[in-house]
Amino acid sequence: MIADESPLMKSPASKGPPMKFLIAGAGAIGAYIGARMSEAGFDVTLFARGPHLRAMQEHGVQVKSSEGNFTARPTVAGSLEEVGPVDVVFLGVKAHGLPQLAPHLKPVLGPNTTVVSTQNGIPWWYFQGFGGEWDGLRLERVDPGGVISSAVEADRVVGSIVYFSTEITSPGVIQHNEGDRISLGEPNGKRSERSRQIAEALIASGLRCPVTMRLRQEIWVKAMGNASFNPVSALTRATLAQMVRDPGVCSVIRNIMQEVEAVAHKLGMELPVSIEQRIAGAEKVGEHKTSMLQDLEAGRPMELEALVGAVVELGERVGLPMTCTRTIYHCTKLLAEINSASNQVSQPLDVAVR
Secondary structure (H helix, E strand, O other), X not given: OOOOOOOOOOOOOOOOOOOEEEEEOOOHHHHXXXXXXXXXXXXXXXXXXXXXXXXXXXXXXXXXXOOOOEEEXXXXXXXXXXXXXXXEEEEOEOHHHHHHHHXXXXXXXXXXXXXXXXXOOOOOOOOOOOOHHHOOOOOOOOOHHHHHHHHOOHHHEEEEEEEXXXXXXXXXXXXXXEEEEEEEEOOOOOOOHHHHHHHHHHHHOOOEOOEOOOHHHHHHHHHHHHHHHHHHHHHHOOOXXXXXXXXXXXXXXXXXXXXXXXXXXXXXXXXXXXXXXXXXXXXHHOOOOOHHHHHHHOOOOOOXXXXXXXXXXXXXXXXXXXXXXXXXXXXXXXXXXXXXXXXOOOOOOOOOEO
């Protein structure tokens, strides 16, 4: 069992050995977090593959940001075996990359290792310890065959929601576009020492990191936008502002959000943000391309199943038709298949990074 009373987090200035962190899948999100932690003096290793791995090993992680450019030089590894057990693992791959990564995590998982998920959409752990009739439900579209939940025990998991935008502009180079917040929370909704310690390390690294007791509700607030704006943007190639300002498209967005909200309500979740507030917030972001549209344009696989497919699957489970969401999902799925065939791109481990 992973106890909440894990060993105290040691900052670089503290006495005693510092905790060891691993970014498993150091893509745009993971490499940015790792670079910030390395700059703050934490013991952090980045796991990556291919040209991105070699560039970071040779030149460090180069971060470009309006807040200031810097180059960090954390340890960078191309194999999990060479890393060995660590105290905290951040899972930096995209949701569709987790089934491939999870079975290889064993070498880095010690008896008290905490695993922080950073994936978009409905996470694989969502119903672990949920209670009631849905307790232990596994979503096939997120955790096919239970490969993730079999590799990562439920009591290791601390959930997170990432609210910043980064991208890899070239191997080893991370562009930070906006935002600095990452929410942390225990799946059971309780406060824990380990969550506090991880949050303190991220805050010391220059990020905002609130620890929430309502992480599951917060996941659904973000899911309303992910399940609507992301696939519609892929189909239309439109930015957030363009979708919101088009009356017909905004009506589709609103219909999807209503269906997502209905699923959340069936699961007993009361959302703290209304649909109109969610739409208004997206319009304020402006001419921003969603992550799904960015992946489509770059010829990368899209996070369709975790962001949309999982919501459709849950709708089926709770007896809701999900008419609009299902229609958009199937259209986007066909687009993804056509895009994959035209690019003839395989999906190695080092591609599915965030």
